[in-house]
Amino acid sequence: MLKKLKEEVYAANMELQRQGLVKYTWGNASGFDEDEQVFVIKPSGVPYEELTPDDLVTVNLDGEKVDGKLNPSSDTATHAVIYKHFKEIKGVVHTHSPWATIWAQSGQELRPMGTTHADHFYGAIPCARYLTKQEIDEGYEKETGNLIVDTFKEKNIDPVAVPGILLHGHASFTWGKNVTDAVVNNVVLDEIAKMNLFARIVNPNASDLPQEILDKHYLRKHGANAYYGQN
Amino acid sequence: MLKKLKEEVYAANMELQRQGLVKYTWGNASGFDEDEQVFVIKPSGVPYEELTPDDLVTVNLDGEKVDGKLNPSSDTATHAVIYKHFKEIKGVVHTHSPWATIWAQSGQELRPMGTTHADHFYGAIPCARYLTKQEIDEGYEKETGNLIVDTFKEKNIDPVAVPGILLHGHASFTWGKNVTDAVVNNVVLDEIAKMNLFARIVNPNASDLPQEILDKHYLRKHGANAYYGQN
């Protein structure tokens, strides 16, 4: 029944490797099924070379496995919380992609410095604080999800308009209207992280993109009157 | 009738991907037909993997589609303005290539620091200012073209000798005597941007290339007495 979703999630996981976002098993992608209220996710620690669509694991919104032979990704509880709270999100990706991870280790948010950013993220991409010892003890992966949701709430950011986050000392999560879209956002996030790092080397005082150009680029692709592409 | 040009423009668009200048659909190349006073350009948002020569769109100098099933690139109006004002230019390329885009985000021009630069660009490559809110409202893509033309006019730069520009907060446009040449210039611009960035890290006071070496390298390839190559 989830056959089509499994194929899409499988393709998305394989794309993580093809795009150079992951080494070994450092990443996972999942896709959500609206009708069943479950998501399909990569199993834990399985090399991409050996992965098949049948290996994918089906999990409910409480993070409990409902189908599959293997253990789901160790980050499953984080995915569950994201789907539970970000209602319009149907795909989630986590990777240790190099430049996003570098930026996450720095503990800083990614400012919108260019139109590459503006084409996909409508404003700064936040960097969540470290989890506390208490949160880690209560459930590291679930609390990571809660921290993501709380960070967007506190900063009053719409997760549809800014489909990703950095986690201090860890790496990135991105999401989207489906798992394919979530992968694209992970690729873009990594590229933005690289660009911003080096742009600040060229010019330590490099400015944010003016609001009107941010608006223009985001809205010509995503706004009500979008005119990018063939639609 | 434009069959040969379409094949050349198709090959140029595919080359953008092969050279690592573009991810997804972040780039477009066009070629101009002198007789018809039209140019052939990539359709908007079509992945390179799916692109065929028949998908290319034919556009006149006012930026109006005159042939083709698909919508032309969202940047079509910029190409049109460049062809209209830079009479000797027969190919235009726009990409978000990483190093040129990084430099564009910094808002600085690219100084001629080495002979790699001098072999292709006869002097500094300018960085145009941000567009104003008024310009964006009047027509973002067309005004981008006007800004490019005006920047060359104000700085009194010959677009044949300096076949490219950075746009602050955005990325690069390059051009040439045909679309193949415009792609080469985009590759070179990206490489120069990378080299200059790191050369300034090694030596923050690194100097411009002396004028006589800039002359020598540019003119041995492009001057009246050029002796590079087999001609």
Place this chain on the structure above:
Amino acid sequence: MLKKLKEEVYAANMELQRQGLVKYTWGNASGFDEDEQVFVIKPSGVPYEELTPDDLVTVNLDGEKVDGKLNPSSDTATHAVIYKHFKEIKGVVHTHSPWATIWAQSGQELRPMGTTHADHFYGAIPCARYLTKQEIDEGYEKETGNLIVDTFKEKNIDPVAVPGILLHGHASFTWGKNVTDAVVNNVVLDEIAKMNLFARIVNPNASDLPQEILDKHYLRKHGANAYYGQN
């Protein structure tokens, strides 16, 4: 008799090249046989393209060749000392991988700044001092091994928990429970070195990972109650 080990060591050496850790012959991997108390290592100066499992050389814990037609790696004596003193180690890898070598040239240890580090190394990765003239004269490669062992002893680091080291002005050695594991640790060490370098560019005051997150990530993969993967 050592057929299976030789195949594993051969595959590990070839993987060094595939992972981009080595150019030419700048690396070597070895695997230890508990029963025979010998290790199998790459021959010296043989290009990876020409290497076969039969070319591998068998060496005892005093660094003496016991089987094989070719000369063993010039770094053989270093491998021997590591196996002799780090009793739980069954695989050793040496490469001049770019980012680890860069960091080795800087003479600084690698602080744990992210969970990528914590997933594989339980604390800072030390950088050993230069060898002295006397040590070099007494036996450069053997003394390199002794310096590695002494550095871990002096700093009171468990070589199982921190499976690698940088050598000032030289490059990295990594190890593991087998040669395949030692290669993984070499890949990870190089990636960490890259990440930490650039994270400090983004934020010169970037902090170490809090101890509780270091604990959490290392132990969820390697601790008594590890729950990562399929075991």
Place this chain on the structure above:
Amino acid sequence: MLKKLKEEVYAANMELQRQGLVKYTWGNASGFDEDEQVFVIKPSGVPYEELTPDDLVTVNLDGEKVDGKLNPSSDTATHAVIYKHFKEIKGVVHTHSPWATIWAQSGQELRPMGTTHADHFYGAIPCARYLTKQEIDEGYEKETGNLIVDTFKEKNIDPVAVPGILLHGHASFTWGKNVTDAVVNNVVLDEIAKMNLFARIVNPNASDLPQEILDKHYLRKHGANAYYGQN
């Protein structure tokens, strides 16, 4: 008669591209024939994809073509001067490889900071000054050769022990006992340039390799009692 040399020089030119040292036609390799006192070099401006061994051009020590249909590389006169003065050199390579070119643009020599350097270059790799206007007017390529020779003479460097140089604002030349060796030295020079750049970012005060380690590594590969490899 020069068939074997031509094949070796052809292979060396193709290797430049495979190693990522050149884009387009930004490089050339030549090999010297002791008996004939001529060298075989890449033709000017011919893409590597189209190059065949028969396209190579034979040139004497005065830089005059003695055989071949095509124009020799525009840098031919520089190769000729190097062969004329560095008697033990039988192969020369010029590329605009990224990291060596970056360092050349900075105008600084490459200090020996690690054993990767010491394995191939016995001391600092010099950076020659810009050519003067008078030298350019007298013959840019020939005077480039003279400047290389003079720089080694003035600094009292043995070109066999330090088989390469950076040219301020330009790029690198390397050489060796044959053209294959000259390519290896070009690869190594580029890698050293990358490593030293980033090592100085990690630690602006990173030190030179102690003389005794430089001696050890260079001499274990190149000295009278060399013991690296299978000889």
